[in-house]
Amino acid sequence: MGIWTEHDSLRLDFNDPDSLRTPIGDVMSSPVSSLHLNTPVSEVARRFHEEQRRHFLVVDDNDQPRGIVSQTDIALKQGLELYLSLREVHEAMDSQPLVLPGTMTLGQTAPLMLAQRQDAAVVDCGGGEFGIITERDMVRFAARHPGDTPLSKLASRPLLTIAPEDSLLRARDMLLDHQLRHLAVQDKHSRQITGLLGFRHILEGAEQDYRLELKQALSQRDQALSRSRLNLQLAERVIEASLEGVVITDARGHIEFVNPAFTHTTGYSLEEVLGKTPAILSSGRHDETFYDSMWKTLQQKGYWRGEIWNRRKSGQLYLELLTITAIHDSDGNTSNYAALFSDITHIRENEDQIRQLAYYDALTKLPNRRLLEDRLDLAIRHAHRHQQRLAVVFIDLDHFKRVNDSLGHAAGDELLLDVSRRMNARLREDDTLARLGGDEFIVLLPDLSEPDEVIRIARRLLDAIAEPFRLKDQTFRIGCSLGVSLYPDDAADAEQLLHHADAAMYRAKQEGRNTFRLYSTHMDIREHRWLAMETALRNAIDNGEGLSLHYQPLVDRDSQRLCSLEALARWYHPEFGQVSPGDFIPLAERSGLILPLSRYLMQQVAARLRAWLDAGLTPVPVAVNLSAQQFWQQDLIEQIRALYDEYQLPPGLINFELTESMLLDKQQQAVRVLQQLRQLGCRVAMDDFGTGYSSLSYLHQLPITTLKIDRSFIQQLGENQGSETILAAITGMAQGLKLTVVAEGVETEEQLNTLRRYHVNLIQGYLTGRPMPAEQITERYLAVAREPATNNVLS
Numbered sequence: 001m002g003i004w005t006e007h008d009s010l011r012l013d014f015n016d017p018d019s020l021r022t023p024i025g026d027v028m029s030s031p032v033s034s035l036h037l038n039t040p041v042s043e044v045a046r047r048f049h050e051e052q053r054r055h056f057l058v059v060d061d062n063d064q065p066r067g068i069v070s071q072t073d074i075a076l077k078q079g080l081e082l083y084l085s086l087r088e089v090h091e092a093m094d095s096q097p098l099v100l101p102g103t104m105t106l107g108q109t110a111p112l113m114l115a116q117r118q119d120a121a122v123v124d125c126g127g128g129e130f131g132i133i134t135e136r137d138m139v140r141f142a143a144r145h146p147g148d149t150p151l152s153k154l155a156s157r158p159l160l161t162i163a164p165e166d167s168l169l170r171a172r173d174m175l176l177d178h179q180l181r182h183l184a185v186q187d188k189h190s191r192q193i194t195g196l197l198g199f200r201h202i203l204e205g206a207e208q209d210y211r212l213e214l215k216q217a218l219s220q221r222d223q224a225l226s227r228s229r230l231n232l233q234l235a236e237r238v239i240e241a242s243l244e245g246v247v248i249t250d251a252r253g254h255i256e257f258v259n260p261a262f263t264h265t266t267g268y269s270l271e272e273v274l275g276k277t278p279a280i281l282s283s284g285r286h287d288e289t290f291y292d293s294m295w296k297t298l299q300q301k302g303y304w305r306g307e308i309w310n311r312r313k314s315g316q317l318y319l320e321l322l323t324i325t326a327i328h329d330s331d332g333n334t335s336n337y338a339a340l341f342s343d344i345t346h347i348r349e350n351e352d353q354i355r356q357l358a359y360y361d362a363l364t365k366l367p368n369r370r371l372l373e374d375r376l377d378l379a380i381r382h383a384h385r386h387q388q389r390l391a392v393v394f395i396d397l398d399h400f401k402r403v404n405d406s407l408g409h410a411a412g413d414e415l416l417l418d419v420s421r422r423m424n425a426r427l428r429e430d431d432t433l434a435r436l437g438g439d440e441f442i443v444l445l446p447d448l449s450e451p452d453e454v455i456r457i458a459r460r461l462l463d464a465i466a467e468p469f470r471l472k473d474q475t476f477r478i479g480c481s482l483g484v485s486l487y488p489d490d491a492a493d494a495e496q497l498l499h500h501a502d503a504a505m506y507r508a509k510q511e512g513r514n515t516f517r518l519y520s521t522h523m524d525i526r527e528h529r530w531l532a533m534e535t536a537l538r539n540a541i542d543n544g545e546g547l548s549l550h551y552q553p554l555v556d557r558d559s560q561r562l563c564s565l566e567a568l569a570r571w572y573h574p575e576f577g578q579v580s581p582g583d584f585i586p587l588a589e590r591s592g593l594i595l596p597l598s599r600y601l602m603q604q605v606a607a608r609l610r611a612w613l614d615a616g617l618t619p620v621p622v623a624v625n626l627s628a629q630q631f632w633q634q635d636l637i638e639q640i641r642a643l644y645d646e647y648q649l650p651p652g653l654i655n656f657e658l659t660e661s662m663l664l665d666k667q668q669q670a671v672r673v674l675q676q677l678r679q680l681g682c683r684v685a686m687d688d689f690g691t692g693y694s695s696l697s698y699l700h701q702l703p704i705t706t707l708k709i710d711r712s713f714i715q716q717l718g719e720n721q722g723s724e725t726i727l728a729a730i731t732g733m734a735q736g737l738k739l740t741v742v743a744e745g746v747e748t749e750e751q752l753n754t755l756r757r758y759h760v761n762l763i764q765g766y767l768t769g770r771p772m773p774a775e776q777i778t779e780r781y782l783a784v785a786r787e788p789a790t791n792n793v794l795s
């Protein structure tokens with residue numbers, strides 16, 4: 001198949017009329033290029049340009065011809081309007097048009113146009129007049145005009161012109177309007193024909209630019225593609241190699257991708273987590289509100305960043321720093337979530353360790369001076385705002401150096417640990433115990449409701465340290481000295497408070513150790529009273545001034561004969577007056593004075609017995625009250641023995657009274673001490689029986705001799721049926737255990753009469769004799785004891 005176009009007509013010999021008889025098969029273009037019906041116009045335009053053709057045969061699926069498509073069709077139908085409106089004629093025109101003189105013949109023109117591949121030529125008709133002939137004209141001329149016809153006769157006139165600055169769109173429209181294929185381009189000013197513009201030029205220009213743009217676009221796309229492929233590869237490699245875990249989920253939170261770092265951190269492989277939600281990592285450490293607010297933030301801001309505790313496949317907890325970002329599609333809907341996390345457990349541990357080192361004492365793990373000062377500053381501000389008091393207690397161990405020197409530093413450290421544990425156990429939750437170094441500690445007591453509270457706490461701390469320590473199989477005691485300063489009474493800032501507490505502690509050390517001192521000299525008397533009393537008691541013990549003993553008789557219930565005495569301490573102070581033992585005994589216990597006081601009193605008792613003996617009297621045994629600290633002294637038995645030796649006392653003259661509470665939890669050890677006392681010939685009474693713990697069941701295990709029924713029971717006799725029932729039970733049991741029973745605090749005959757019904761051996765009380773000075777005892781009981789008729793105390 002072939003095609004014969006206007007252009008092919010130029011191959012005819014216009015000078016030979018017979019050439020028109022040439023068979024078309026000889027002059028057609030063959031083979032003919034074809035396009036399928038469905039070929040897009042852009043593709044057609046590209047083929048026109050690439051194959052330098054002007055027509056294509058259009059075929060169907062069966063290669064049957066269905067039409068011919070020309071460049072003109074494309075120029076008209078390619079939707080080039082926008083392009084054509086932007087381009088000007090001079091950009092597309094043929095700037096070297098074939099201009100032929102009007103005298104040239106038709107026969108000369110055809111081969112010229114063919115040779116120069118021109119589809120039109122401008123004809124200079126002379127006299128400034130121009131015309132045009134085109135391939136299409138040539139087909140017509142071939143049939144109608146002989147080859148020697150001059151062009152001036154044939155050329156179409158007037159020549160339709162357009163300015164070089166006009167748009168190609170205008171040029172196209174002019175061509176369409178005038179049913180022409182060519183326009184001459186004429187300079188507006190010089191009127192010179194500067195070019196020729198046909199559909200071919202319009203299309204070629206368009207094609208050219210299209211092609212260029214397409215090429216550019218394609219190369220840009222290729223570049224972008226390869227860039228993004230590169231970026232993608234890079235991103236993939238970065239994600240793969242990243243030390244941060246990466247999780248990508250779909251919009252509903254189902255995992256679509258995880259990287260190796262995820263697997264490394266969590267222990268889960270991609271296959272194990274695909275399709276699951278990150279909830280598989282949940283540690284259970286965060287509540288619902290935490291996750292709710294995370295999702296809320298994600299939805300509102302598009303990202304969430306924070307720290308979260310998760311659990312590895314192994315079950316181990318870890319802390320991760322997590323950033324979740326919502327990824328949106330082109331419609332703005334969330335299509336995925338990308339989560340990036342790093343395991344910061346170690347960082348946190350390091351931070352904690354650093355914080356620990358910076359703010360805590362390495363040995364005891366207590367806050368150090370720095371943290372203490374921070375907390376003190378805070379506490380001062382808080383106290384200032386709420387108009388509250390706070391206290392700083394400076395604590396220094398007494399004789400710590402000795403422990404260190406004799407037992408070694410390891411034992412010293414052990415002791416410090418023990419001390420800090422004991423003190424901590426005695427403090428309130430909000431109090432701060434800090435170690436300044438060495439054997440110095442500070443306690444910060446915020447929110448003191450009343451200044452007395454600090455005194456109570458100071459005593460508790462003293463007691464805690466006064467308890468024996470056991471190190472390297474050795475039991476020993478150390479004490480401590482405490483200095484207290486108060487905000488706002490003593491100072492307004494942390495430094496001064498610490499300074500004053502230190503000064504007060506120093507005073508405590510100077511004034512005997514194992515005690516505390518308040519810095520303030522401006523506090524009211526009540527607050528100072530205990531302190532002053534303690535100092536006074538200390539002096540009294542040192543010089544014996546104001547301290548004395550009264551003796552209260554214990555008489556046989558039935559015969560009324562004096563059987564023994566109870567020594568009761570008395571203390572008179574010029575400033576405080578007569579101080580009740582109910583006050584000064586506990587004070588002595590708290591301030592560590594009980595041991596020297598007891599020693600002093602026991603000595604007095606022994607001396608008194610010696611004096612009675614020396615006076616030729618027959619003293620009855622004297623019972624001494626033992627306090628807990630005294631009872632648990634390691635050398636108690638030794639002391640007593642020494643006392644007996646020193647005063648040359650016959651055995652059994654000094655007896656002891658103790659209370660149930662002292663023996664609590666330590667029955668086995670108590671039994672040992674009691675047995676030793678018994679071996680010395682001492683009788684031992686359980687005092688105040690019926691109050692406190694009153695465990696009847698363990699009484700039989702204790703080698704005691706006497707049970708003293710507390711006066712509260714005796715005083716309720718006759719008033720309260722219950723107390724008589726208890727009396728019956730206690731006395732019944734005591735009888736079974738062969739214990740002597742003493743009824744304390746008997747004040748009335750009625751009480752005495754009731755007691756007669758039960759197993760009660762001795763009576764002690766105001767009815768039978770108040771506590772009295774030794775001289776009175778001598779006078780009333782011992783001197784007359786020589787005269788049997790008067791030893792009935794009630795007579």
Ligand SMILES: Nc1nc2c(ncn2[C@@H]2O[C@@H]3COP(=O)(O)O[C@H]4[C@@H](O)[C@H](n5cnc6c(=O)[nH]c(N)nc65)O[C@@H]4COP(=O)(O)O[C@H]3[C@H]2O)c(=O)[nH]1
Pocket residue numbers: 552567568569570580581582585601624625626627657687688711744745746747764765766767771
């Ligand atoms: N209402 C009333 N009271 C009576 C009667 N008969 C005796 N009393 C009081 O009862 C207390 C008996 O002493 P306690 O129970 O051992 O209780 C003693 C004892 O626990 C302690 N105490 C006294 N002296 C010493 C001592 O030298 N060493 C120790 N460790 N504690 C002592 O102080 C506590 C109180 O002693 P005191 O005030 O002397 O009080 C004494 C005594 O005066 C009475 O018929 N009616």
